Amino acid sequence: MQLTQALTRAVQIRHRHTATLYNDRSRTWAEVGERVPRLAAGLRAMGLKAGERLAVLALNSDNYIELLFAAAWADLVLVPLNTRWAVPENIYSLRDAECAGLVLDDAFAEQAPALLDGHAMAHVVHMGDAPTPAGMTGSEALIARSAPMPDACGRDDALCGIYYTGGTTGSPKGVMLSHRNFVAASINWIATLHFTDQTRYLHSAGLFHLAGASPAFALTMAGGTHVCLPKFDALLAFQAIERHRVNYVLFVPTMINMMLNHPDFERHDLSSVRYCEYGASPIPDAVLAAAIEKLPGWEFIQGYGMTETAALTVSLPWRFHFDGEHGPHKRKAAGRASYGVDVRIVDAEGQEVPRGMPGEIAVRGAQVMLGYWKRPEDTAAVLRDGWMHTGDGAWMDEAGFIYIVDRVKDMIISGGENIYSREVENAVHAHPAVRECAVIGIPDEKWGEAVLAVVALKAGHAVTEQELIAHCRMLIASYKCPRRVAFCEALPLSGAGKIMKNVLRAPYWEGKKRAVN
Structure with a gap:
């Protein structure tokens, strides 16, 4: 299995058809098939060697889609950086992965000096439509001056990409994904989520994230059309759907x-959409009901997965959103195991629990990661006896439907983004007035969950809620920062001296059926 097989197939069977649409630019699969080997050759000619890590910090574009495959074609390991992270967070990923090259687009080119401060890197590529800044090499210049190179793609369990996730220990972890992971995930995606060569797919999730990259690989394998938004914006999404008949x-x-x-929802024709996958966090019942009512032609499919499993592992097809063969509708379920993966609910010893009993979701299959980059202990903690222990608590019914009820690991999901409380706590604790801090997720109608910091101050010190939030914004991405701060004299401790977050959460989740929103 090698990732570039997806591209070569698309070029072979769909060469005259549209591959990518971005702003006013359109490219066929034949054009993409010509550009990718040239870009790969240009990257190698710069001095990048097989197996070296190439970071990219860019918004979604047709060029980013090509880079995903050019890196693989050149046998480089791509390290996508999070466009929502603060500079220090991305500096950490760059250095941790020991990246030999960096690709920046127009939106992030000005960050180059800060990102490279103290990090010697000779290979910096500008991938955009604006003039190439001094000290960088333009990606279009690389393509123009390079002859196409033969496919040097790795295969099977060779490392293909490192995708960083928020870390429970205060620093992100690099998830190592192989060619086998991505190919298996693509086949699963096509089978489960109905991608075909007629699919015109809107990329609104960031390509640095598996919710963006995984469908990009699968859609290429299917030979469909990529419609790229730089990032999500409701009005831009309306316009793209209407213009390109997504x-x-x-x-x-x-x-x-x-x-x-x-306010412009009713002013746009969104009727071309057949399928809408939703995921990354549970959807409130009221939102799903409103979507079904206001978008009657859309079929909604829920997807559950994680970076460590190359995204999709569980799905809830459209028909189970209503009463049917399994009785009352299953909207509250995450779904059932998708193709090519085993999913079960296990206890603390890794033994499967009886149906209906709560436990932890464990996943096995060709999509499961190789491990965490340079973190053997963390890898061993979650990969046990061939199973990936997700950290998500759930139960399974007799028909195999999985219902997520809590999180085993201390994580908050706000607006579809994973936020680890330890990261936020580290930022809060860095303020000189803070004595103790615990960060929890509380219900929020807009974001699903909101980050709440519960803080005890040092004697004789004072700080306001807004001052603490502003302090955090200097250290971590804004979406991770507390939206609220609650002050107290002391945090509740267990007999072992651990902060009892369950006690802090209880008042906010009282009356809720599950401890995630």
């Missing part, structure tokens, strides 16, 4: 809610 979209629940409540 028939497939993926939105996190927060995006769906924003669209439904946008």
Whole structure:
């Protein structure tokens, strides 16, 4: 299995058809098939060697789609950087992965000096439509001056990409994904989510994230058409769907809610959409009901997965959103195991629990990661006896439907983004007035969950809620920062001296059926 097989197949069977649409630019699969080997050759000619890590910090574009495959073609390991992270967070990923090259687009080119401060890197590529800044090499110049190179792609369990996730220990972890992971995930995606060569898919989720990259690989394998938005914006999504007759979209629940409540919602023709996958966080019942009512031609499919499993592992097809063969509708379920993966609910010893009993979701299959980059202990903690232990608590019914009820690991999901409380706590604790801090997720109608910091101050010190939030914004991405701060004299401790977050959460989740929103 090698990732570039997806591209060569698309070029072979769909060469005259549209591959990518971005702003006013359109490229066929034949054009993409010509550009990718040239870009790969240009990257190698710069001095990048097989197996070296190439970071990219860019918004979604047709060029980013090509880079995903050019890196693989050149046998480089791509390291996508998070466009929503603060500079220090991306510096950490660059250095941790020991990246030998960096690709920046127009939106992030000005960050180059800060990102490279103290990090010697000779290979910096500008991938955009603006003039290439001094000290960088333009990607279009690389393509223009390079002859296409033979496919040097790795295969099977060779490392293909490192995707960083928020870390429970205060720093992100690099998830190592192989060619086998991505190919298996693509086949699964096509089988489960109905991608075909007629699919016109809107990329609104960031390509740095598996919710963006995984469908990009799968859609290429299917030979469909990529319609790229730089990033999600409700009005831009309306316009792209209407203009390009998009028939497939993926939105996190927060995006769906924003669209439904946008003042221009009724002014655009969204009837071309056939399928909408939603995921990354549970969708509120009221939002899903409103979407079904206001978008009667859309079929909604829920997807559950994680970076460590190359995204999709569980799905809830459209028909189970209503009463049917399994009785009352299953809208509250995450779904059932998708193709090519085993999913079960296990206890602390890794033994499967009886149906209906709560436990932890464990996943096995060709999509499961190789491990965490340079973190053997963390890898061993989650990969046990061939199973990936997800950290998500759930139960399974007799028909195999999985219902997520809590998180085993201490994580908050706000607006579809994973936020680890330890990261936020580290930022809060860095303020000189803070003595103790615990960060929890509380219900929020707009974001699903909001970050709440519960803080005890040092004697004789004072700080306001807004001052603490502003302090955090200097250290971590804004979406991770507390939206609220609650002050107390002391945090509740267990007999072992651990902060009892369950006690802090209880008042906010009282009356809720599950401890995630």
